[in-house]
Amino acid sequence: MSEQAERAQKLDAVDELAGKRAEFVVDDVVYLDGNSLGALPAVVPxxxxxxxxxxxxxxxxxxxxxxxxxxxxxxxxxxxxxxxxxxxxxxxxxxxxxxxxxxxxxxxxxxxxxxxxxxxxxxxxxxxxxxxxxxxxxxxxxxxxxxxxxxxxxxxxxxxxxxxxxxxxxxxxxxxxxxxxxxxxxxxxxxxxxxxxxxxxxxxxxxxxxxxxxxxxxxxxxxxxxxxxxxxxxxxxxxxxxxxxxxxxxxxxxxxxxxxxxxxxxxxxxxxxxxxxxxxxxxxxxxxxxxxDGVTVEAVRAKSLALTDFFLECVAAYVPEGRVECVTPVAHGERGSQIALRCSPELSTSFEQGSAPIADAVMKRLIERGVVGDFRAPDVLRFGFTPLYVGFADVERAARVLAETLA
Amino acid sequence: MSEQAERAQKLDAVDELAGKRAEFVVDDVVYLDGNSLGALPAVVPxxxxxxxxxxxxxxxxxxxxxxxxxxxxxxxxxxxxxxxxxxxxxxxxxxxxxxxxxxxxxxxxxxxxxxxxxxxxxxxxxxxxxxxxxxxxxxxxxxxxxxxxxxxxxxxxxxxxxxxxxxxxxxxxxxxxxxxxxxxxxxxxxxxxxxxxxxxxxxxxxxxxxxxxxxxxxxxxxxxxxxxxxxxxxxxxxxxxxxxxxxxxxxxxxxxxxxxxxxxxxxxxxxxxxxxxxxxxxxxxxxxxxxxDGVTVEAVRAKSLALTDFFLECVAAYVPEGRVECVTPVAHGERGSQIALRCSPELSTSFEQGSAPIADAVMKRLIERGVVGDFRAPDVLRFGFTPLYVGFADVERAARVLAETLA
Known part of the structure; x- marks a missing residue:
């Protein structure tokens, strides 16, 4: 188990919002597109x-x-x-x-x-x-x-x-x-x-x-x-x-x-x-x-920053240098709850897809492997972190699959 | 059985759209407010x-x-x-x-x-x-x-x-x-x-x-x-x-x-x-x-006119003269799929309701008795006829309950 995978377990164990995940319909997909369409709360149907x-x-x-x-x-x-x-x-x-x-x-x-x-x-x-x-x-x-x-x-x-x-x-x-x-x-x-x-x-x-x-x-x-x-x-x-x-x-x-x-x-x-x-x-x-009910926005914000910090840490540890560049500010005061990674033009040869953008092709492969984010033209991979149902193990897995995809 | 009740049975028996009623969630209420909110089609849930x-x-x-x-x-x-x-x-x-x-x-x-x-x-x-x-x-x-x-x-x-x-x-x-x-x-x-x-x-x-x-x-x-x-x-x-x-x-x-x-x-x-x-x-x-599916607007229109004609006939037969006045045109070419009846000011003594309009009080009593239309200020009772799920027996009953309410 990697250092990051171990850290993910520890972070999940002390996550005070971890129990909220059970209030959503989730599966084994790592869903990092809640900044586009939030997951289904179990009470809704x-x-x-x-x-x-x-x-x-x-x-x-x-x-x-x-x-x-x-x-x-x-x-x-x-x-x-x-x-x-x-x-x-x-x-x-x-x-x-x-x-x-x-x-x-x-x-x-x-x-x-x-x-x-x-x-x-x-x-x-x-x-x-x-x-x-x-x-x-x-x-x-x-x-x-x-x-x-x-x-x-x-x-x-x-x-x-x-x-x-x-x-x-x-x-x-x-x-x-x-x-x-x-x-x-x-x-x-x-x-x-x-x-x-x-x-x-x-x-x-x-x-x-x-x-x-x-x-x-x-x-x-x-x-x-x-x-x-x-x-x-x-x-x-x-x-x-x-x-x-x-x-x-x-x-x-x-x-x-x-x-x-x-x-x-x-x-x-x-x-x-x-x-x-x-x-x-x-x-x-x-x-x-x-x-x-029973959730403060402050607790959500604290976990959101911890999730995005951890994702950046995992990306730095796993993804070979020069493949992606983070366009989301590192400073907490300037960061929302998503991480946007710009794909390097050097990736183009491995992701030829006719005239489709590289980032689009990369995201499609991630989705095939159970990590769902989205693509925004021309070259950005977006990963949204929704603290009510995303955990640290999800984050580690997303970064790992991204690294394997870009390797 | 009144002449109108008998006619209703005959009209329902030859109604080519009668089968459509089974495609809606209906009960024993006479629902004449489909011109405000249509009934629930059974396929929707x-x-x-x-x-x-x-x-x-x-x-x-x-x-x-x-x-x-x-x-x-x-x-x-x-x-x-x-x-x-x-x-x-x-x-x-x-x-x-x-x-x-x-x-x-x-x-x-x-x-x-x-x-x-x-x-x-x-x-x-x-x-x-x-x-x-x-x-x-x-x-x-x-x-x-x-x-x-x-x-x-x-x-x-x-x-x-x-x-x-x-x-x-x-x-x-x-x-x-x-x-x-x-x-x-x-x-x-x-x-x-x-x-x-x-x-x-x-x-x-x-x-x-x-x-x-x-x-x-x-x-x-x-x-x-x-x-x-x-x-x-x-x-x-x-x-x-x-x-x-x-x-x-x-x-x-x-x-x-x-x-x-x-x-x-x-x-x-x-x-x-x-x-x-x-x-x-x-x-x-x-x-x-x-x-x-399988319905023509022409068939719907034909039944709609038959329903509103029949409602006017029943109202004329059942409701004592002078209680209501029809404000919907009698000519087919000038009539939609609803009948609007204006309540006579003479009704006021029997329907005192503080300062509430008479027509509002009348409609509330109709609704209590299972005939649902609506009221539009200042003095109009509206009855909408939706040919896909309203039948002629409904129409006869609505007019009868209206007559009893205004008697």
């Missing part, structure tokens, strides 16, 4: 069956009241709130992340003062945020300016309306300085909008503490809500009265069943709702969130 | 269980390809297409109706020629369409003008960019003249946008045949997709290249996994997609659509 068979099948329309369907978006929002450091009443669940980015950015521009007509967006953002930001800018008469997150403070000015940033970069796994950047944006009189897709459920966010204005996030990565489960929108309490959504649906109305032709926005976070909520997916998410 | 346990739980991320998750929006759109008279490749499923109204209206304005800056909207529309139309107008620099559908031809002009109409009015059940109004809108050089929420699955729509430009609809009423199941967007083939969505997400990109920072819209209907599709709800819908 029976809950979904109840929603389908009893709530929909038997109670039918009565479930909107009797099964709590109507209030699900804000109730589940309140369940997510402590995971992202928000007091209740500031988050609603519904729609996709892209749709929520649109709501947040247009809402942000409308909150910004007169003469502020520039939107800044993370130049390395997940593409959908950039596309939606471009649309929001176009539809509000703003100019869109892509900047590297580190350059945001220098780019802020009197004309900055809002800034859209990612807490963790989807490709590199870099954790950006949410407290510092939020403070800079707000000091410049602009509105700070954060995308939490790759941080919520993996590390502390502290929305309230750090004065974030608006935030969005998906729920199918570290929150394990299921494929395409609904996203969420956070609007800081003090800004809610000024939040003027570009998507005012009947569910955002103060009196939804009044069937009034004039629009009056609901109070509080509710005005972030739009149309009829997607109940099956939403209640699957609600069940999935039960795995967080 | 097992399908959803497979999606959750096997596709998500076991295959996890691989299901995006192996279980056909990625292509679900267009595949299910093509399954809906024949129900609304559309050739394949013009419909995508996803997001709520409200969101799709926004895509359609902004897209319509952008297609309209220079100098066209007025949006017409059905003045009696379901509120969310009006709220979203107001937002679309505001964000595209248009003026919004509510008009009664019958007045649309006279209101069209050189400045009309687009017209948003409901095929069937949600409150009165009135069926509007889609072919005639579409022709008038197009003759005026404007773009015709139809909301099919209360018609799709209940009567022929003929999107292609009548030259409709854009259309949206929900799937949880006559299509039985489940609570809050995803809506759909139709973009006529000839217009797809010019469809410029205000919500360009990574799923509407020509190369979604290229992770490109520049946006290039996907070809065809795909550009109506936005973010990651909501798989659980979407695949429940896909299973639900199987009940349409």
């Amino acid at each position: 029976a809950r979904v069956e109840d929603v389908v068979r009893r709530q929909w099948g038997e109670l039918r329309i009565r479930s909107w009241e009797e099964s709590g369907w109507w209030t699900a978006p804000e109730r589940i929002g309140d369940r997510i709130a402590p995971l992202v450091g928000a007091a209740p009443g500031q988050i609603v669940v519904g729609d996709s992340t892209s749709i929520n980015v649109f709501k947040a950015l247009v809402g942000a521009v409308r909150m910004a003062g007169e003469g502020r007509d520039e939107l800044l967006v993370d130049a390395t953002t997940f593409p959908t945020d950039g596309y939606i930001a471009e649309s929001a800018a176009r539809m509000t008469g703003c100019t869109l300016r892509p900047v590297a997150p580190a350059d945001v403070p220098g780019a802020l000015g009197d004309r900055t309306a809002a800034v859209l940033l990612n807490h963790v970069d989807y490709r590199t796994g870099r954790l950006h300085d949410l407290p510092g950047l939020t403070a800079a944006v707000r000091a410049a009189g602009a509105v700070a909008v954060w995308d939490l897709c790759h941080s919520a459920g993996a590390l502390p966010v502290g929305l309230d503490e750090h004065g974030v204005d608006l935030a969005v996030g998906c729920t199918y990565k570290y929150l394990n809500g299921g494929p395409g489960s609904p996203a969420y929108l956070y609007v800081r309490r003090e800004l809610q009265d000024r939040f003027d959504s570009p998507l005012p649906g009947w569910n955002s109305h103060a009196e939804p069943f009044g069937m009034r032709s004039d629009f009056e926005a609901a109070p509080g976070a509710l005005r972030g709702r739009v149309g009829t909520p997607d109940i099956l997916s939403m209640l699957a998410l609600e069940a999935a969130l039960e795995v967080w | 097992a399908r959803v269980e497979d999606v959750v346990r096997r596709q998500w739980g076991e295959l996890r991320i691989r299901s995006w390809e192996e279980s056909g998750w990625w292509t679900a929006p267009e595949r299910i759109g093509d399954r809906i297409a024949p129900l609304v008279g559309a050739a394949p490749g013009q419909i995508v499923v996803g997001d709520s109706t409200s969101i799709n109204v926004f895509k359609a209206l902004v897209g319509a304005v952008r297609m309209a020629g220079e100098g066209r800056d007025e949006l017409l909207v059905d003045a009696t529309t379901f509120p969310t369409d009006g709220y979203i139309a107001e937002s679309a107008a505001r964000m595209t620099g248009c003026t919004l003008r509510p008009v009664a559908p019958a007045d649309v031809p006279g209101a069209l002009g050189d400045r009309t960019a687009a017209v948003l109409l409901n095929h069937v009015d949600y409150r009165t059940g009135r069926l509007h003249d889609l072919p005639g109004l579409t022709a008038a809108v197009r003759a005026a050089g404007a773009v015709a946008v139809w909301d099919l929420c209360h018609s799709a699955g209940a009567l022929p729509v003929g999107l292609d045949e009548h030259g409709v430009d854009l259309a949206v609809g929900c799937t949880y009423k006559y299509l039985n997709g489940g609570p809050g199941s995803p809506a759909y967007l139709y973009v006529r083939r000839e217009l797809q290249d010019r469809f410029d969505s205000p919500l360009p997400g990574w799923n509407s990109h020509a190369e979604p996994f290229g992770m490109r920072s520049d946006f290039e819209a996907a070809p065809g209907a795909l550009r109506g997609r936005v973010g990651t599709p909501d798989i659980l709800s979407m695949l429940a819908l896909e299973a639900a659509l199987e009940v349409w």
Whole structure:
């Protein structure tokens, strides 16, 4: 047994979150793609069956009241709130992340003062945020300016309306300085909008503490809500009265069943709702969130860093030098819960695959051998570490299989 | 046995769709609210269980390809297409109706020629369409003008960019003249946008045949997709290249996994997609659509008219005069698949309920007695007739219980 395999056993033995693994449907695959689609919490299937068979099948329309369907978006929002450091009443669940980015950015521009007509967006953002930001800018008469997150403070000015940033970069796994950047944006009189897709459920966010204005996030990565489960929108309490959504649906109305032709926005976070909520997916998410009972985000973060540290250690010990390069920052303060490895162009001869990228071919071989991560163009292998169901032995095995594959 | 009860038996005996009822989860309730939430198709629970346990739980991320998750929006759109008279490749499923109204209206304005800056909207529309139309107008620099559908031809002009109409009015059940109004809108050089929420699955729509430009609809009423199941967007083939969505997400990109920072819209209907599709709800819908195998919309329409005719006959025979007034048109060509009855103010003394509306109190009593319809403010009882699982004996019983309640 290698030194690393022995260390893995010891680390697993003292892992206070190890028991959580039993609350997920897992098998002998090393699943390091929970940063793309979280594994299935064991409680979900029976809950979904109840929603389908009893709530929909038997109670039918009565479930909107009797099964709590109507209030699900804000109730589940309140369940997510402590995971992202928000007091209740500031988050609603519904729609996709892209749709929520649109709501947040247009809402942000409308909150910004007169003469502020520039939107800044993370130049390395997940593409959908950039596309939606471009649309929001176009539809509000703003100019869109892509900047590297580190350059945001220098780019802020009197004309900055809002800034859209990612807490963790989807490709590199870099954790950006949410407290510092939020403070800079707000000091410049602009509105700070954060995308939490790759941080919520993996590390502390502290929305309230750090004065974030608006935030969005998906729920199918570290929150394990299921494929395409609904996203969420956070609007800081003090800004809610000024939040003027570009998507005012009947569910955002103060009196939804009044069937009034004039629009009056609901109070509080509710005005972030739009149309009829997607109940099956939403209640699957609600069940999935039960795995967080008794878990602190701090404990998750501690284990996440231990897992990624250990993976880097194993990769260094096992993988021949020069095959891959880590593009995720080594400093804990700059690292999310994934490790991104860039494949060396030297690997190309052993991984010829027509015109397919090398990293794509490498990942396919890893998956064949039971280690599931993913590939992001053009040359990155991504490995996500979800502390609730990934252990240290998994990490050691992943690095070992990677080394064998690249040998 | 009353004359009507005898007739009900005879009508049920010759009903060619009677066998379809066995494909739904039904009980002894007379469920006349399928125009709000369709009943559960029997095939759905097992399908959803497979999606959750096997596709998500076991295959996890691989299901995006192996279980056909990625292509679900267009595949299910093509399954809906024949129900609304559309050739394949013009419909995508996803997001709520409200969101799709926004895509359609902004897209319509952008297609309209220079100098066209007025949006017409059905003045009696379901509120969310009006709220979203107001937002679309505001964000595209248009003026919004509510008009009664019958007045649309006279209101069209050189400045009309687009017209948003409901095929069937949600409150009165009135069926509007889609072919005639579409022709008038197009003759005026404007773009015709139809909301099919209360018609799709209940009567022929003929999107292609009548030259409709854009259309949206929900799937949880006559299509039985489940609570809050995803809506759909139709973009006529000839217009797809010019469809410029205000919500360009990574799923509407020509190369979604290229992770490109520049946006290039996907070809065809795909550009109506936005973010990651909501798989659980979407695949429940896909299973639900199987009940349409071997069913023609024409047969459904014929039974729908027979059901509503028979309901009116029973109400006339059983309910004492002056208690309710039918607000749904009697002419078949103007009637959807619901009957809306306005409660007489004279009923107020027997239905005192604090300040609650009379119709609300009446409907609550009907529901207690196993006849489920719904109430729409201020004074309307709505009864929806879904030909796939409602029979003539149900109709007779509903009218009888209504008469007893109002006696």
